[in-house]
Amino acid sequence: MSLRFERIDKSFGAVHALRGVSFDVAEGEAHALVGENGAGKSTLLKILAGLVRADRGEMRWQGKPFAPSSPREAIEHGIGMVYQEMLCLPNLSVSANIFCGREITRLGRLDEAAMRSRTQQVLDRLSLKIDPDALAESLSAAHRQLLQVARALAFDCRILVLDEPTTALTDAEADHLFAVLRELKKGGTTILYVSHRLPEVFRLCDRITVLRDGSLVDTFTTAHVNTNDIVKAMVGRELGVRRRPSGFVETGSKTGEPRLSTNRLSRSGYFHGVSLSVWRGEITGIFGLVGSGRSELLETIFGLHRPTAGEICVDGAPVTFRSPRDAARAGIVLVPEERHRQSLLFNLDLRHNLVIPKGTLAGNALINSRDERRDADRILGDWRIKAAGIDAFPDSLSGGNQQKVVVAKWMATSPRVLLLDEPTKGVDVGAKFEIHEVIRAQAGEGLAVLVVSSDLPEILSLADRILVMKEGELQGELDGATATEESVMRLATHDAVSV
Amino acid sequence: MKQLRAIRELSTIAILIAEVLFFAWYLSPEAGRAHPFLNAENALLILKYSSIYGIAAVGAAVVIISGGIDLAPGAVIALAGVVTGQLYVVDGWALMPSLAAGLLIGVASGLLTSLLVVIVKLPPFIATLGVMGITRGIAFIITEGRYYDVSGRLPPGWRPMGVPIDWLAPIVMFVMAVIFQILMTRFQWGRSVFSIGGNETAALFSGIAIGRVKASVYVISGVLASLAGIVLVLVQGQGKADLATGYELDIIASAVVGGASLAGGRGSVMGAVLGTLIFGVLRNALPQIPGATFYDRLIVGVVVIIIVVADQLLLRRSPKS
Numbered sequence: 001m002s003l004r005f006e007r008i009d010k011s012f013g014a015v016h017a018l019r020g021v022s023f024d025v026a027e028g029e030a031h032a033l034v035g036e037n038g039a040g041k042s043t044l045l046k047i048l049a050g051l052v053r054a055d056r057g058e059m060r061w062q063g064k065p066f067a068p069s070s071p072r073e074a075i076e077h078g079i080g081m082v083y084q085e086m087l088c089l090p091n092l093s094v095s096a097n098i099f100c101g102r103e104i105t106r107l108g109r110l111d112e113a114a115m116r117s118r119t120q121q122v123l124d125r126l127s128l129k130i131d132p133d134a135l136a137e138s139l140s141a142a143h144r145q146l147l148q149v150a151r152a153l154a155f156d157c158r159i160l161v162l163d164e165p166t167t168a169l170t171d172a173e174a175d176h177l178f179a180v181l182r183e184l185k186k187g188g189t190t191i192l193y194v195s196h197r198l199p200e201v202f203r204l205c206d207r208i209t210v211l212r213d214g215s216l217v218d219t220f221t222t223a224h225v226n227t228n229d230i231v232k233a234m235v236g237r238e239l240g241v242r243r244r245p246s247g248f249v250e251t252g253s254k255t256g257e258p259r260l261s262t263n264r265l266s267r268s269g270y271f272h273g274v275s276l277s278v279w280r281g282e283i284t285g286i287f288g289l290v291g292s293g294r295s296e297l298l299e300t301i302f303g304l305h306r307p308t309a310g311e312i313c314v315d316g317a318p319v320t321f322r323s324p325r326d327a328a329r330a331g332i333v334l335v336p337e338e339r340h341r342q343s344l345l346f347n348l349d350l351r352h353n354l355v356i357p358k359g360t361l362a363g364n365a366l367i368n369s370r371d372e373r374r375d376a377d378r379i380l381g382d383w384r385i386k387a388a389g390i391d392a393f394p395d396s397l398s399g400g401n402q403q404k405v406v407v408a409k410w411m412a413t414s415p416r417v418l419l420l421d422e423p424t425k426g427v428d429v430g431a432k433f434e435i436h437e438v439i440r441a442q443a444g445e446g447l448a449v450l451v452v453s454s455d456l457p458e459i460l461s462l463a464d465r466i467l468v469m470k471e472g473e474l475q476g477e478l479d480g481a482t483a484t485e486e487s488v489m490r491l492a493t494h495d496a497v498s499v
Numbered sequence: 500m501k502q503l504r505a506i507r508e509l510s511t512i513a514i515l516i517a518e519v520l521f522f523a524w525y526l527s528p529e530a531g532r533a534h535p536f537l538n539a540e541n542a543l544l545i546l547k548y549s550s551i552y553g554i555a556a557v558g559a560a561v562v563i564i565s566g567g568i569d570l571a572p573g574a575v576i577a578l579a580g581v582v583t584g585q586l587y588v589v590d591g592w593a594l595m596p597s598l599a600a601g602l603l604i605g606v607a608s609g610l611l612t613s614l615l616v617v618i619v620k621l622p623p624f625i626a627t628l629g630v631m632g633i634t635r636g637i638a639f640i641i642t643e644g645r646y647y648d649v650s651g652r653l654p655p656g657w658r659p660m661g662v663p664i665d666w667l668a669p670i671v672m673f674v675m676a677v678i679f680q681i682l683m684t685r686f687q688w689g690r691s692v693f694s695i696g697g698n699e700t701a702a703l704f705s706g707i708a709i710g711r712v713k714a715s716v717y718v719i720s721g722v723l724a725s726l727a728g729i730v731l732v733l734v735q736g737q738g739k740a741d742l743a744t745g746y747e748l749d750i751i752a753s754a755v756v757g758g759a760s761l762a763g764g765r766g767s768v769m770g771a772v773l774g775t776l777i778f779g780v781l782r783n784a785l786p787q788i789p790g791a792t793f794y795d796r797l798i799v800g801v802v803v804i805i806i807v808v809a810d811q812l813l814l815r816r817s818p819k820s
Contacts, residue, residue, distance in 0.1 A: 328706035342704045347697030347764030356694060357705045359687055367685050
């Protein structure tokens, strides 16, 4: 066997991240590692990559004990890591990115020609039509992801480790990635694939190892199990059947003015002539691939950008928001896509993170600590946020609980319109379910929700009405109750057709 | 956060006490002679001279917590002192209007920095480097090499609001430290400063008026520097263009030693003030050690590094994921 984890144990302070995990990855197989956020996958990968050391237990790699003390040592032993966050140097060329840290030199001088031709070879092998001299920042998200794969291949990695590689990719881009991975597997490369997305795992992997709360549940042979078995193993319980959208159609009535509407709203370079309405108590979904202008649309409604044409109306009256603060004061709030970069304050504890929007919008100069602590405590309980307490810091929470904090902090402001951008990106199955439940419940109480997602099952299960966006324009509208993955994808990828 | 901050301030106090005990022991005189370091007069002297740094360090801490940096305080101290001196000594203005004009220098330089940082979107380092040059330059243009003996012109026995002149600087520092400590920990504004320093994008997305808060931070730093400047010319006498040269770096070092992170989002006003006292004690005690005269800059530099490294080790040990 090629890689073996032997009773790996690791704690961070009071958090027991891995509890004696043992499994092996066979030579030439594609092996999936799945589990909810906080299950210990990332920690295991960090140990493999030489970023942290195990407290107990050992790794064996190609028959020999293996304990890399730095990422460099791991790379030198043929471990090719492809990280979830796309690590690249945007200001450098593709070939410089691929050889960063291990440049080919001649007499101490950089051998650009050799690196360029080697880069071209690797890119060809991945069937990527990218210029080795192009700047990394000019690449799409998918290509940047594949750049990391190329980097691993350029170093002749013997095992390719991918951590949630499709998080930022569209389905088409993910398909390309899979084609590449399958090719590599055929060529004998061992793959360790970490993902939340089970359909991907089933498409690619021979065996599936499930972690839960830092412990190994089991390793399954893909051919012998189905998605439900794996979900059950991951969460340790059965999740309720996904509900079809309902509610609005029966209870709400589209009388009067929509709560939020846009009238031929445009922002040049991003989206054009977008007219949509969101009604009280309704969940409207926008499905669109990365680069379709959906995030920019939400951000523009939220006052982060000025529209170049068109208008935004709340309850029928045109509004102009000069900042997110303006929008939030009018009761329009946005849960942005990247919680690390756009939402969480890692220098402040959960109490502050939870009460800041409410506090800063209320306009009281003085902080009332006692009230805030009480509010924050209540939110932790209501939302079942798993944390040591309101004095804990956000980086001690799993992704799903972090996302609950972000949604909860906005719900505490009693908004009238909730804009959600990829609300469950990088969130584990259990938290995703709970976040969906909350969104439905809030809509049931009259909140107008506009949710953007590239996660098709999410849009289908959540939205009462689905708008499809492509290249900055709305392509059409589907009824959430009757839409299928196919009908949505058809609108998103083909030219506008009537449905 | 509160706990972390409390611990950090305690450790700064501990360093200060350890430092005082060390010098009390090291400089202890032969029996029967007065202690050259450990006496009330010397303590007041240390307080008096540290306070000039301390007043400006309050502003520096606020700026650094917001994720910015201000290189102008030294120059603003000088220009405020010079303007006060020119108006009071040469132009024959009354004292209070002269002092007010000195304070306005801080408002003006702070507004200029705000404009450059918030509207023009220059990096704070560059913006304040420019403002530092401009303010220092204006000070030279006004003085043309002269200096103004402000304290010599003060009415004999002048006691602003009943305070002996020697106590003026420490009291101003203490009052400012208390006011800003409360503003930073008990008010939305202070929490916004922490938020912006921790993650400016997230602060923007959270509905915080980041432009306004950042502008306020630089105006506060300017005003506190000019306050330090007018207090300086009142208690030490001379207003001149090369006054407080290099103070900006000592002030930043004090804030950092007091627990502020140059990455933003972390630090405290009280810590910064305690940091200036740590340096104040060093500056006072080192020259009293025979033969150490030429070593004091070196020792100050080493102390900065030791304290900050110790702080990082301390922080690394606290459980974090």
